[in-house]
Amino acid sequence: MSEQAVISEVPGVFYRKPSPDEPVYVEEGQKVKAGETIGLIEVMKNFYEVTAPADGTVKAFKAEEGDVVDAGQEIAVIE
């Protein structure tokens, strides 16, 4: 299986949950479809969705809940 990086397109704060008291969008090891939301980046008082670039399984998250991320930074790996 080939691996594909999920890249943050914008700088901001990364979240894996839609809101603090809800479960995470996806767990590591879970299957996702292309375009499915796997996290959010908070930037300029807005939330920008991080979506899966392809169908696959989320192998690992490279950023934790609440991490500050840069544009172009790897957020997760899908295989």
Add this chain to the structure above:
Amino acid sequence: MIKVLKPGLQTTVQDNGRNGYYALGMPPSGAMDKFSFLAANLLVGNDENAAVLEATYLGPELEFQTDAVIAIAGGEFPPKVNGQCVPLWTTLAIREGDVLSFDFVKQGARVYIAVAGGIEVPVKMGSRSTYTLCGIGGFEGRALQKGDVLAIGERTGPSPVEGTAVPVYLRMKFSKSNEIRVVMGLCSYRLTEEARRKFLSIDWTVTPDANRVGYRFKGEPLDFVPRKQPFGAGSDPSNVTDLGYPIGSIQVPSGIEPIALLHDAVTGGGYVTIATIISTDLNKMGQIKSNETVRFVEVTLDEAIEARKELNAKLDEIKQIIS
């Protein structure tokens, strides 16, 4: 016409600003980094106040439905035409059907896309700038959305030849740690000596609450001198009787997190404004991203005016090189 294939995160039409209505509570809006805005307009032969596109953090994807002359200046957002890299700070010739897109931002926060003739939107209160909070100006008073089609204005003169460029030494420079010059006041007398020293000596981190309205900073709490609550002022030590907020003014609600008010901000209120960013450094401020740091450096009003002269000399040099 220009068709918006992808809008980016927040891409708005901006010109030099809606100036003259501040006393009515209408902030000027306009390009956050006027230096790059102006350079982009000069590179396409536009009037200095022509409307451009300002994209923040994520560039748009645009399809040109006509031949055009464009220039892209500001933050390092690597631009591509039909997938091929093209240079920033340079006059570019675009053919009908070409698609302009951008790679992830490398440095800076905002990029300006000027088109010869300007972005044609209705003039509202003397400006084409978008003020999204009131839904005034720009393209329908809002940030661009997928599928929007933008008109290009009539050219007012010839454009510089393709490949004309602003030399590297005259372009904006970016850093993750920045010095921003301020003139202290109007209410810096409310800070304790220690708080004043702290304000000017620590590195303030830009929080994710940073947009065209203002930038919020994280650092250390600042204390205010004890006082008797004046008539008309709120009860918090950071409150004063209402006053006008200069553009670039920095307030510290409850002494917790300083906020620099920028081009789309409220024009007055009841918080102490402890310092004002000099107009020259508002350009740099508009290119600073969340999580980068700022050190505020105190200058006198004379030094601020001197800095403005230096900036204008730099712009004159660009005008000479381009023409």
